[in-house]
Amino acid sequence: xxxxxxxxxxxxxxxxxxxxxxxxxxxxxxxxxxxxxxxxxxxxxxxxxxx
Amino acid sequence: xxxxxxxxxxxxxxxxxxxxxxxxxxxxxxxxxxxxxxxxxxxxxxxxxxxxxxxxxxxxxxxxxxxxxxxxxxxxxxxxxxxxxxxxxxxxxxxxxxxxxxxxxxxxxxxxxxxxxxxxxxxxxxxxxxxxxxxxxxxxxxxxxxxxxxxxxxxxxxxxxxxxxxxxxxxxxxxxxxxxxxxxxxxxxxxxxxxxxxxxxxxxxxxxxxxxxxxxxxxxxxxxxxxxxxxxxxxxxxxxxxxxxxxxxxxxxxxxxxxx
Numbered sequence: 282x283x284x285x286x287x288x289x290x291x292x293x294x295x296x297x298x299x300x301x302x303x304x305x306x307x308x309x310x311x312x313x314x315x316x317x318x319x320x321x322x323x324x325x326x327x328x329x330x331x332x
Numbered sequence: 333x334x335x336x337x338x339x340x341x342x343x344x345x346x347x348x349x350x351x352x353x354x355x356x357x358x359x360x361x362x363x364x365x366x367x368x369x370x371x372x373x374x375x376x377x378x379x380x381x382x383x384x385x386x387x388x389x390x391x392x393x394x395x396x397x398x399x400x401x402x403x404x405x406x407x408x409x410x411x412x413x414x415x416x417x418x419x420x421x422x423x424x425x426x427x428x429x430x431x432x433x434x435x436x437x438x439x440x441x442x443x444x445x446x447x448x449x450x451x452x453x454x455x456x457x458x459x460x461x462x463x464x465x466x467x468x469x470x471x472x473x474x475x476x477x478x479x480x481x482x483x484x485x486x487x488x489x490x491x492x493x494x495x496x497x498x499x500x501x502x503x504x505x506x507x508x509x510x511x512x513x514x515x516x517x518x519x520x521x522x523x524x525x526x527x528x529x530x531x532x533x534x535x536x537x538x539x540x541x542x543x544x545x546x547x548x549x550x551x552x553x554x555x556x557x558x559x560x561x562x563x564x565x566x567x568x569x570x571x572x573x574x575x576x577x578x579x580x581x582x583x584x585x586x587x588x589x590x591x592x
Binding site for chain 1: 341342
């Protein structure tokens, strides 16, 4: 598995966990936004800049 | 306001994301300087490691509780045992104070010099303080073990491994002491150490004094100070081992991860 795939999966899982226990959807939304950010930024970095 | 456990885990998750980003950015740096580049895979794997800790947090708590029940001990019995220790010490203190008062009332000052009751009072008071400290530390571990583990994960998630050893120490110590401390009464029982003092059957004052110095004093030092201290040192050894397992270079992910 690629590292960003694992990070995104774990990030989403942890966000769901925290939002469930804190009963606050903000944590889930922020986790989701962060996952999307990681996905696209790492895609760009890995395709264009990585040496 | 004190953040809750899950808020702490959330902050550690954000820090882990930052660590991952930093790792990816360093990986993509256009100049191949080994001193900087070597951090890229480390940071990326560290961030995944912290996120795994975040995910298994509840599992770790459940595992600790299961381990306690497998050992056949619980915190209620342990606190009852500590309270019995304090009660026995208070009884001893009361006995010595009574003896001291009787000696004063009957004006037997020479006995005070023969039997150093003042020193025994100091010893008993020191042992009481030790037991009270043990109770306080136990209550702290019992109430905040989960919180300390979450704080440990937060320290682990600081980029560039700055808080790694502290985080590992928090996690290791919390797990070992939460599971290990309630086993103290069983440990003392296995060694044949009792906190209850045997009643003397003296025929004379001299025999009583001899019994006191040969049996009572060594056994109270053993039961109320040495045995708990030895046990705490054993637990500290275990927690150092677990801390190095969590934070040291042995902490590897069990799966192979492609960086990109």
